[in-house]
Amino acid sequence: xxxxxxFYSENVxxxxxxxxxxxxxxxxxxxxxxxxxxxxxxxxxRLIVKENVVTVFATNKRRDNYAVTRAVAMHVxxxxxxxxxxxxxxxxxxxxxxxxxxxxxxxxxxxxxFIGEKFPRYADIxxxxxxxxxxxxxxxxxxxxxxxxxxxxxIENATRIKEKDPRVFLDGVFIYEKA
Numbered sequence: 001x002x003x004x005x006x007f008y009s010e011n012v013x014x015x016x017x018x019x020x021x022x023x024x025x026x027x028x029x030x031x032x033x034x035x036x037x038x039x040x041x042x043x044x045x046r047l048i049v050k051e052n053v054v055t056v057f058a059t060n061k062r063r064d065n066y067a068v069t070r071a072v073a074m075h076v077x078x079x080x081x082x083x084x085x086x087x088x089x090x091x092x093x094x095x096x097x098x099x100x101x102x103x104x105x106x107x108x109x110x111x112x113x114f115i116g117e118k119f120p121r122y123a124d125i126x127x128x129x130x131x132x133x134x135x136x137x138x139x140x141x142x143x144x145x146x147x148x149x150x151x152x153x154x155i156e157n158a159t160r161i162k163e164k165d166p167r168v169f170l171d172g173v174f175i176y177e178k179a
Contacts (some may be wrong), residue, residue, distance in 0.1 A: 008058040008066045010073035015084050020049045027054070027076065031083025034128060034143040038075060045072045082143040089152040090177040091138040094170060100159075102133045102173075111158055115171050123158040126150045138173060 014020055018031040025041035027049075040047060045068060046057045056073045058065035093100050101112040109123040109131060125131055127147030132139050138155060142148045152175050159172040 007061060008069045010056045010069050012054045012056070012073055012076045012080065014052040014054065014080055018052075018080055018083060020054050022047055022049045027079070029076075029079040029083050031080070031143070033083050033086045036079045036082050036127075036144040036147075038079060038146075040072060040075075043072055044068055047072075047076075078145045082145055086141060086143055087145050087148040088179045089140040089148055089175055090179070091140065091152060091155060091173050092176050093136045093138065093173050096171060098171070100171070100173075102138060104131055104133065109155055109158070111155075111173070114159055115161065115169065121158045123154040124151070126154070 014029075015031070018029060021028045021030075025047070026037055026039045027047055028035060028037040044059045044065060046059055048055045048057070054076050056069050056076065058069045093102065095115075098113050098116040100114050103110040103112065104125075107125045109125060111121040111123065114121055127142065127144050129140060129142035129144070129147045129151045131141075131151065140148050140152045140155070142151075155173050156175055161169045161172065
C-alpha cells in the first residue's frame with residue numbers, strides 16, 4: 001500500500017472591502033488604505049484568486065515547498081493587512097552640533113547639513129509610501145510593508161557615518177518604532 005503526497009496549499013481570506021486580482025504572477029490587492037502589488041514569478045508556487053480567497057499551491061511534491069507555500073501565504077496576509085490598516089515606521093533625527101535639515105521633494109528625501117557636510121545626502125522613497133517630517137521625527141507610512149520598511153532603511157543608511165567611532169559620533173536618523 002503506497003501513500004501519495006499531496007500538494008501543499010494555503011488559503012488566505014480577504015477582509016471585507018478588499019479585492020484581489022492576478023495578472024500572470026503579479027498579485028494586486030486593493031483596499032480602503034490603497035493598493036499594493038507583488039510579483040511571485042520567481043517563487044515555486046501557483047496562486048488562484050476566487051471570490052474572497054487567495055489560494056497558494058506548491059508546484060511540485062517536494063517537502064521543502066511547504067515552507068515556500070507558507071512564506072508566500074504570509075506575504076499575501078501582509079499585503080491584505082497593509083491595505084486594511086497600513087504600516088508605519090517612526091524615525092528620530094539625532095544630532096549634537098550641526099542641526100540636520102530634512103526636506104522631501106518628489107520621491108527623494110534630502111538631508112542637509114549632516115555632521116556639517118557641505119553636500120546633501122539623499123534617500124529614495126519606495127513605492128506609494130508617504131513620508132512627513134514633524135520636528136525631529138520622521139514618519140513613514142504606507143500600505144506595502146516592504147515599501148515602508150525599505151524607505152525607512154534608506155533614510156537610516158543615508159545618515160550612516162563611516163570610518164569614525166560610533167560611540168563618539170552619534171548623529172544620524174534612527175528607527176525607534178515600528179507600528
